[in-house]
Amino acid sequence: MARSITDEEIGLIKALLARGERNVDIQFYFNRQDRPVNSGRISQIRNGTYGPNVPAASQADLANFLANFQAAAVGVANQDAAISTIAERAAQRFEQRADGNWYLSDGETSEQECKAEFDPKKMNPLVRAIAALANNKGGFIFLGVDNAGCQVVGLPDDKFDNTDIVRISDKVKTFLVPTPDFVKETIQIGGLNVGVLYVEKYSVPPVVVCRDSDGLEDGSILFRYPGQSAKIKFGDLHAMLRERDQASQSVLLQSAQRLADIGTDRSLIVDTNAATMETSDMKLTIDRKLADQLEFIRQGEFEEVEGAPALRLVGDVKAVDANGEALERIEGRALTADGVLQAFLTKAQVRTPLDYLNVSAQVQRQWLPMFYFLNLARATKALAIEALDGTVAVYANSKANALERLRGKRSAFSAASGQAVPILTKMIDGDFADLLGEEDDRAIARAIQSLPDGFDNFEPVYDLLLNLLDTAGTDSAKKGGVFKGL
Structure with a gap:
């Protein structure tokens, strides 16, 4: 990929820098709608890392340029032009330099980070970078790009290609709350494979580290600064929280306006925690018959299917009797052995821990974590045995072995040997x-x-x-x- 700025323009920029012009003033002369020139590029020209062999323009050439300069016309973008993909946007950030090698054009900035390698067994540095970018403006993580000189060195193997994004996402969910959105791609630059993770800016920051691990500290907020991901400084945290509060106020005002447009006498307020719907003068509850006729969708848009009205709800819905006493909690989930294991290893505070324990009767896996959920439920072993014993056994052997573990008759302990x-x-x-x-x-x-x-x-x-x-x-x-x- 050729340089986006011509040698003539580099020479003129050097001449302007020699006159003591500021970066922001120089940008005015060279920015175009189809090719912006950022301040970082001008700084690179100033320190000789970009276009070092291009001589500065003469004073006569500079005077002629300034005398004939016309600001670039600002037009409407072509609405029919194809929208660039993440991979295309990533590839556009690289350039081939005079030595024949490819480099990340602007180096490491507040919106892009480089790592020379990818190791699926050591993903904490990726988690750290994802958190930092999500808390700032979002941006790219490039793998197979040396972080010292930002030269493309390529990934040495296909580990990144063969690593499912779900595995990376699970790692992120283990250490960060809430979970940022990101996209995984692989691109080719100069014949070398480069891994790409594009991280979206989190809409309601901050994203917080929730567990201690190598390079990660429980409770810390990471932020992307030029050239590094570090703990957020007070000023940036203050600005982030102010922006979040302003966004919340905006949403609240929109809701209030919507309520005013509809009219308070024709509006319902749904409290998903208390499972109630209120008007100005009454409170409604969902009874058993209505619950049987409704399909509750935890995520996705409102959907109407003939004969099956649907409500889109966040949270759980309780079926109640005439007195308002909860009869049953309806939850949209299907527990798996892997889900139980993830909940245990991340110390998730699940709402129905005995359900997680009872999965031992419903899967083939015979060594699911049990005692963590027993303690979380604050239940006795006798109560847990009763609950598990009353669970319909899909796999009788799994259930029998789990009951033996609860009774202290079975253990996975094995004396170490060999490696x-x-x-x-x-x-x-x-x-x-x-x-x-x-x-x-x-x-x-x-x-x-x-x-x-x-x-x-x-x-x-x-x-x-x-x-x-x-x-x-x-x-x-x-x-x-x-x-x-x-």
């Missing part, structure tokens, strides 16, 4: 630094199964298990090791 022995020693000594890069996932899982009574350093163990789950993919044997490690 698991040195790994177990590292865990007991608190040396987890190199284990995320350990190639033998099964040995790690066996070492976790061998942890002795009294071991209490579990946070890094949870990180290991999450990493093993991420890398297991569809490998049933690897997943089995993760479940046994619980």
